[in-house]
Amino acid sequence: MAIVMISGLYQSGQEELAQILVKKTKWPVIGREDLLDKARELGVKIGRLETAMVKGAIIKERLAREKELYLALITATLCDKASEGDFIYHGRMGHLLLPGVSERLRICVASPMEDRIDRTTKSLNLTPEKAKSYLEQLDEDMMKWSRFIHQVEGYAPGHFDATFNLETINLRNVCEIIVSMAALPDFSSNASEGRQLENLRLASKAKLRFALDERTGGMDLQVQANNGVLTVTYPPHQEKSSQYIPEVLDNLEGCREIQCTMAETNILWVQERFEPDSANFHEVTQLAQRWGAAVELMRLVAPEREHEVSISSGGNVIHPYTKKSCKFAYTGGVEDDDPEEADDGGLTLTQEELIRIGKSGGSQIVCGYSRILDNVKSSGKYALVVIGNMFLSKGHSAQIRLTREFVMNIRDRIKAPVITTDELKSEFFFGAKQGLKLLGCLALVILIYAAVFTHQEELIAFLSGPMHEKMKWLSPIVVFLFIPIIASLYGSIAGMILKVINID
Amino acid sequence: MHELFISIDISTAWQVVLLGFIGGVLSGFIGSGGAFFMTPGMMNLGLNGVVAVASNITHKFGKALVGSRKHAAAGNVDKKMAGFLLVTAVIGIQIAVSINSYLFKSGADSHGPGDSPAANLYISLVFAIILSAVAISMLRDILKSKENAEDEGGPSMKIAEFFARLKLKPIITFEIADAKVSLWVLIGVGIATGYLAGTIGVGGFIGVPAMIYVLGVPTAVAAGTELFLATFMGAYGALSYAYHGFVDLRFVMLLYLGSLVGIHLGVYGVKVVKEKYIRVVTSVIILLCVFSRIIAIPVYLRKLEFLSYAPELDTYFQASSKLFLFASGSIGVLVILVQVIRAYLQRRKIQKTLLVVRQPAAQQNSSVKIA
Numbered sequence: 001m002a003i004v005m006i007s008g009l010y011q012s013g014q015e016e017l018a019q020i021l022v023k024k025t026k027w028p029v030i031g032r033e034d035l036l037d038k039a040r041e042l043g044v045k046i047g048r049l050e051t052a053m054v055k056g057a058i059i060k061e062r063l064a065r066e067k068e069l070y071l072a073l074i075t076a077t078l079c080d081k082a083s084e085g086d087f088i089y090h091g092r093m094g095h096l097l098l099p100g101v102s103e104r105l106r107i108c109v110a111s112p113m114e115d116r117i118d119r120t121t122k123s124l125n126l127t128p129e130k131a132k133s134y135l136e137q138l139d140e141d142m143m144k145w146s147r148f149i150h151q152v153e154g155y156a157p158g159h160f161d162a163t164f165n166l167e168t169i170n171l172r173n174v175c176e177i178i179v180s181m182a183a184l185p186d187f188s189s190n191a192s193e194g195r196q197l198e199n200l201r202l203a204s205k206a207k208l209r210f211a212l213d214e215r216t217g218g219m220d221l222q223v224q225a226n227n228g229v230l231t232v233t234y235p236p237h238q239e240k241s242s243q244y245i246p247e248v249l250d251n252l253e254g255c256r257e258i259q260c261t262m263a264e265t266n267i268l269w270v271q272e273r274f275e276p277d278s279a280n281f282h283e284v285t286q287l288a289q290r291w292g293a294a295v296e297l298m299r300l301v302a303p304e305r306e307h308e309v310s311i312s313s314g315g316n317v318i319h320p321y322t323k324k325s326c327k328f329a330y331t332g333g334v335e336d337d338d339p340e341e342a343d344d345g346g347l348t349l350t351q352e353e354l355i356r357i358g359k360s361g362g363s364q365i366v367c368g369y370s371r372i373l374d375n376v377k378s379s380g381k382y383a384l385v386v387i388g389n390m391f392l393s394k395g396h397s398a399q400i401r402l403t404r405e406f407v408m409n410i411r412d413r414i415k416a417p418v419i420t421t422d423e424l425k426s427e428f429f430f431g432a433k434q435g436l437k438l439l440g441c442l443a444l445v446i447l448i449y450a451a452v453f454t455h456q457e458e459l460i461a462f463l464s465g466p467m468h469e470k471m472k473w474l475s476p477i478v479v480f481l482f483i484p485i486i487a488s489l490y491g492s493i494a495g496m497i498l499k500v501i502n503i504d
Numbered sequence: 505m506h507e508l509f510i511s512i513d514i515s516t517a518w519q520v521v522l523l524g525f526i527g528g529v530l531s532g533f534i535g536s537g538g539a540f541f542m543t544p545g546m547m548n549l550g551l552n553g554v555v556a557v558a559s560n561i562t563h564k565f566g567k568a569l570v571g572s573r574k575h576a577a578a579g580n581v582d583k584k585m586a587g588f589l590l591v592t593a594v595i596g597i598q599i600a601v602s603i604n605s606y607l608f609k610s611g612a613d614s615h616g617p618g619d620s621p622a623a624n625l626y627i628s629l630v631f632a633i634i635l636s637a638v639a640i641s642m643l644r645d646i647l648k649s650k651e652n653a654e655d656e657g658g659p660s661m662k663i664a665e666f667f668a669r670l671k672l673k674p675i676i677t678f679e680i681a682d683a684k685v686s687l688w689v690l691i692g693v694g695i696a697t698g699y700l701a702g703t704i705g706v707g708g709f710i711g712v713p714a715m716i717y718v719l720g721v722p723t724a725v726a727a728g729t730e731l732f733l734a735t736f737m738g739a740y741g742a743l744s745y746a747y748h749g750f751v752d753l754r755f756v757m758l759l760y761l762g763s764l765v766g767i768h769l770g771v772y773g774v775k776v777v778k779e780k781y782i783r784v785v786t787s788v789i790i791l792l793c794v795f796s797r798i799i800a801i802p803v804y805l806r807k808l809e810f811l812s813y814a815p816e817l818d819t820y821f822q823a824s825s826k827l828f829l830f831a832s833g834s835i836g837v838l839v840i841l842v843q844v845i846r847a848y849l850q851r852r853k854i855q856k857t858l859l860v861v862r863q864p865a866a867q868q869n870s871s872v873k874i875a
Contacts, residue, residue: 147682236850292850452757453512460509464749476746479562479753480739487566487760494764503772503848 002086002182005094008109010138011119013166018090020175032091035074044070072207079201095159096150101196105187108163199225202254206230215244224362228256231362233263233294259360263294266361270298271388274350280421287428290502294361295354299347301367373410382416430500438496441489509752510550524762526833532770533840534786540635541833544797548826553624554608558745559755565738572731580728582680589694590736596698601744621807628797631704639790681721701737773844792832800825
C-alpha cells in the first residue's frame, strides 16, 4: 500500500503533481479542501483556526480544543482512506499528518518565487507586486499554522522523504520517481504498520466521539490507542463526567478494552526493560502519586534486539529509523499470551501493576532510538519524561555515557522536562544527600541572619548612614552580591522542606 | 538608628515575615511579584514609601533570580525580547527613581528625613489608579464571559487585535515567543513596565498582561520572560536605590523568610484551581489592597496641608489601613490555602483506573473492574 503525502507552499505545483500522479497510478486523491468541507459539516470552526494565525497567542491557546478536534477528524478520515488502499493526499502540511506511520511517502514540491508569483498573478488577477506580498504573507501564515497545529517547523528537511525543485526537474519525472519510491520496501506496508494505522484510527475516532458528544465535549481527555486497548485519562475535577466515557465509546469498531485513569497529568517512562518490583518503578509511581499523574510506558527496542520482540505484548510497534531492519510481523491477540513465554521486556507485567494501583496511562513499543522523539512529540503533553535503562547491550560506562547524550539530545527538542531514573531521587525525593545539603544551607542561613540582626545599627550605617555617605558605591555592590546568595540558600531550604512534605 | 529606617522588634519581624508569606502565596497564585500587597504592607508598618519600594524591588531581584531558572529550563524565556524590554525598562526605572528621589527630598525638607508625605502620596496614588484599573478590567471580563458562553472566560482581545494590525516599522521578530512586534510598541511596553516597577514595585502585573495582550506572546513565555526580565530590572532597581541609600536589607531578608515558602504554595494552587476562580480571587484581593491604600491617603494629604483634621486621627487611619490590608491578604491566602490543602488531599486519593473489557465477538457484553 502506498500513502503519498504531497506538500508545498502555495502555487508550488503540488496540486498539478497530484493530478499527474492520479492519471499515472489511478490511486484515489484527497485534498485538504475535501477534509475541510467534512470538518465544517461536523461543526469544526475552521475560520477561527485560520484567523488565529494573525491574532495573538492567547487566541491560539483558547482554540486548543478546536485544534484537537480538527486533527482528530483529519487523522480519522485519512486512516479510513488508508484502510481502503493506496491514496494520494495533497495539502498544507500534509507531510505532518499520520505521525509515526513510516509507510507514508512525504514529498515536498518547491518552485522558484518568480514562477509562484506568475501563477498567483494569473489565478488571482493581481499585479506582480501584490502577488509577491500576498505570497510572502501566506508563507508566513503557513509557518505559523505548522507551529500552532503540529508544534514543529513545517518545512524542516527532516520532515520529508524527498524534496523536488521544479526549477530543475519536470513534474512527469517527479511522478516517475515517486512511483518508483512508493514501490520500495521502505514505503510498503506490513502488518505492524497496519497496526500503527489502526491505533491512530482508533484514537482519533475516540477523540472525535468525545468531542462531538455533549456529555464529554467539555472534558480534558488524553487518549491513546494500543492494539485495541484505549487508554483515556481524565482530570479529577471531571470525575462525574467520566462515567460517560465507556458509554460514548460504546460499539466503537476495533476497541476491545478501555482503561479510564483519573490523572491530572501524564508521566512518560521510556526504557528497554521494565520490572514492577524495581526501585525505579517504586520511585516513578511514588512521584505519580504525588502529582496525581498516570504513568505511560514506552518500551524501547534497540535495533540490534528486534528479533527478541514479540508483538503479543499488546504494544504499539513503530518502525526503527532504519526501516528494513524491522521485519517481525504482528501476530495478534493479547490477553491469552503468556508473558513468560513471550519476552516483552516486562511491559505487560508492569502495565498490569500500574492498572492495579490505578496509575495506568497506556503503553507502546518503539523500535530504534530516533523514533522516541517522534513519538513523544505526537503522543501528547507530559509533565515529565523519565529515561530509564537504555543501550543494555553496551558496557556499563558506555550505557551511562550514551544515555546521558541521548537525554541531552531530546531535552533540547521537547518542551517537557526530561530526566533519567538515576536523577529521580536527587531531583524529586529527599534522601541522605539532600538532608546534608539542607543542614548545610540551614546552618549558613542561620549564621547570616544572626550576623545581620545582631548588628543592625552597623548595617544601617553602612546602607544609609554616615558610612554610606562616604562610600556610596559600596552598598550597591554588597546588595548586588548578597541578595542572590541569601535568596538561593533560603530558596533551596524552602524547596527541600516542601519536597519532604510532598508539595512540588 | 538612621531616621529613614525603622527599628525592628520581634513583633515587627513576624509581621514582615507574614507579609512576605501572604505576598509569596498571592504572587505564586496570581503570577505577579506580590508587590501590590507587600509594598503597602511595609508602608503600613511605618516604613517610608520609597524605602518600601526599594526594599521590595531588591526582594524581587533575588526571588526572580531563583524563579526564572525553572522557566528557562522549560524553554519559556525569550531572551531577545527580554533584552529589548530591559533596555527600555531601565529608562522607565530611571524615570521612577528620579521622581521618587525628588519627591522624597522635597518632602524631607519640611517633615524631616524619615517622613516624606509627597513621595508617599505619589506612590499611593499611582498604586491606587493602576491597580484599580487592572482589577476592574479583570472583573469586567469575568462578568462579560459569563454573559457570553462562547468567550470561554478569557479577557478581551481588542487591544491585542489592534496592536496585531498596527505595523509601525521597524518590526522585530521573536522566534521563541513566535511574535512580530513593532519596536515602538516594545519601547512603550518596556518604559511603562520599568516605570511601574520603579514607582510601586509592580512590574509583572503590567508586564505579563502587556506581553500577552499587546505583544501577542504565549502565556507561558510571557511569564518566563517577565521573570527573566524582572531579575535584571530588580538588579538595576536594587543598585539604583541602594546607591541612594534606600534599601533596607533587614526587611528584604525577613520578606524572603515568608515569600520563598509562600510562592511554592501559590504555584501549587494554580495547578489545581480553575482559571476563573484564580481571576476572581486575584481581582478581589487587588481591589481590597487598593482600598486599604486609599484609607491611608488622608494622612499624607493632611501632612501636605491639603486636608485639615486633628493629627491624632492619623493613628486610626493608619491602623485601619494596616488592619484592612492584613485582613484582606489573610482571607485571600486562607481561601487559596484551603484550595491547596483540598487538592493536596485529593491528589493522595487519585488512584483509579476503570477497566472495561469487551468481548470481541459481541461488543455489548462488557465487564467492568475498578482498580
